[in-house]
Amino acid sequence: MKLTVTYLGESYRFHNLKELFAKANEEKSGDQLAEIAAENARERMAAKLVLAELTLAEIRNHPLLPPEEDEVTRVIEEGIDEAIYEKIRNWSVGELREQLLSQGEDEVRSIGRGLSSEMAAAVTKIMSNLDLIQAASKCEVLSHCNTTLGQRGRLGSRAQPNHPTDDLQGVRASIYEALSYGMGDAVIGINPVIDTTDNIVRLFHETMDVIHKWGVPTQNSVLAHVTTQMRAIRKGAPADLIFQSLAGTERGNESFGVNLSLLEEADQLIREEGTAKGSNRWYFETGQGSELSSNAHHGIDQLTLESRCYGLAKRFKPFLVNTVVGFIGPEYLYDSKQVIRAGLEDHFMGKIQGLPMGVDVCYTNHMKADQNDMDNLAVLLATAGVNFLIGVPMADDCMLNYQSLSYHDIATLRELLRLKSGNEFSDWAEKLGILQNGRLTALAGDPTLFM
Template identity: 50%
Template sequence: MAYKYVLRGNTYTFQDLKAVLAKASPQRSGDALAGIAAEDTKERIAAQYCLSEIPLKTFLEDLVIPYENDEVTRLIIDSHDPKAFQSISGLTVGEFRDYLLSYQANGDTLKNLSPGLTPEMLAAVSKIMRNQDLIAVAQKIEVVTKFRNTVGKKGHFSVRLQPNNPSDDPKGIAASIIDGLMYGCGDAVIGINPATDNPQEVSKLLKQLDDFRQQYEIPTQNCILSHVTTTLEIIEKAPVDLIFQSIGGTEKTNSSFGIDLKLLQEAYDAGKELNRGTVGKQMMYFETGQGSSLSADAHHGVDQQTCEARAYAVARKFDPFLVNTVVGFIGPEYLYDGKQIIRAALEDHFCGKLLGLPMGCDVCYTNHAEADQDDMDSLLTLLGVAGCNYIMGVPGADDIMLNYQSTSFHDAMYLRKVLNKRPAPEFEEWLLKMGIFDEQGYRKEIKDQLLKLK
């Protein structure tokens, strides 16, 4: 179905709904690379006006990827809750934006609405929202998850301690973990990207982390970010806490990752059987990123932000403990500069939270992007205000294995202090017990603690 909009005497024609979505997107290099972006600002504004007048129910009928061609589309449509959608079913995209920004739309109403929303509806409304709109709506929503501690409560802010090492050296990893713990990081997860996906090496890393956790009774969870098939191979022999997998928003994207919904279901069921959580049982950890579908030639002409939102439907099916948009990691071919990275992160966080997901963000960029640490400071602060559940904690903000720039342990301390946020409750109790933090959330003298943790 074609869509038309007349702007200042000029008629703009968009061949279908996915064309309206693509051309309404704020400027980003990935959509330009795919040849689907607006030709200029006038066409982008016309597409945004056109999009604002499209009824929300259209997104249940005019599918951006055909139902019969894509299992993610089938998941989105088959899991849609018409009862939850009923209260907004008569709204257009523009009216939906107004509703989201209203006082009537509070955390409870948005939580109840979530099962009735599709990723495409949220991608659409995000395209006609300013950055402050995305922040204002996302901060209303509290998504709480539990495994060995509780992540996502309002007033709290967590950190994935990321002690990556290019050779998986046990001493190097241990040093990074101790450093991070001294800054109150690691309550979201202590998660390592392994240098190799070899099952034996992954098992060794898991044992190292689990021995350390048990020795000091740390109320957190561990994860080696190996491929889900590797995790399934060792799951009955190694101390697996969280099960990790990168996911995308189309069946073809997931196929490029070597996964499908059936395999994720197998991993979910296997993880449930372990029953390793103490305060809860959510144990899936997913990572996503705008541009993954384009880089895999698996986007079907759909813009990269809508593809990203569709990945959240995959995540939602498996009730995850953590979801992380690794926003600037893929590179400037997809998000060219700091402005595009900041915008994409706020969109991702907004869409994920409204779909009921525990959203974190890797506030990051590659060294060949037109971005720097000042851009990341701005994004970090904006996400903190928006109610992001967690960020990464990387020694010196420089991941020496993955070769990209992220956020440091000090960055997490900064955000907690300026926004008066605290670590996960159970983890904060441990920090106090160990004498690492005081009651005001400040670090105590750590010399004795370093000796204790050697």
């Protein structure tokens, strides 16, 4: 395995794949914080040149985190389609990039099944933003809960009706506003303030009551810790989806209070006692930097760890996966350029691994970014075929205290790019007069329609 190169008259030697992967990454403040980033643009380019020449087999044969030390690595290994891998194992990372950009949709999806999460991360590092958009756009990933998500020409939306005190009237008012803009076809999902079983039961019942009262073709989720949701479901809470945040290492997941065994127990529970009709019943969230924040990164760069999250998520055949791309803050993604790059990276890495990817296009107020930057990323992701985006009232989450997209932002994207909401939801909104021929009517944006 060659880890040396001469570039612009200077020799570069990388000691192992972990160092090479980190230094081939686009500039990220999180990698700099971890002291694993390239020292300058020249070293970064040298690392990319070396990485592009490595074969997929060399990457697999030299794991960044050995399977005997980490259960996430073992899950990723078990998820590789060995027949497809044998056909592509001798491709270089550069050749993989060329195949992803030149082949058709069926071929690209097939290639993805033969990749490990580290291989997906490697090719991401040598792709431009436009490469990531083009390759991801070839990956149509459908998922089925009560409704179907991911069809071409559709842009799903999560309604996020958070409230700073979990007040049920406030939550319901926000849901009604979302529905009035044609939002919520992917999920009505609440981030609770109070993570107690009784409160989570209340919120599950509140969302389901709205869904049943108005016949909304969607699914509900309450984004409490998975153990709290499990207790709520066992107490009779009507849950279509079960939720959990994921990390890309076993130690990172332990910091979230979960492990593979617990996730498998939750998977069995939602399949036996959940209220959804379809087979995809998980909602996972991720985001670059979480492993570093819990000192569980093992010296691996944040992009590669993010890709490993998707290798773990794939095991559970989720209905929704989204990266909360700018939520952690400038320690990990310093400015809008890094947030935009990370959003495109995450979407591609999830899609090539067969996941129904969405993105929370967001930033914190101490980051060098603004709403115009989020508009830019949203347009790029919608062009890349993102399955869903997240909307909050006026793009300002009053509970989590960060900035996202608004309900009307997502409606504008649909109109601009000639996209629609999910089939079932679109038909429902047309019957209520909120939509006409897929476009918002004069009734749109008025939550009193439901009051």
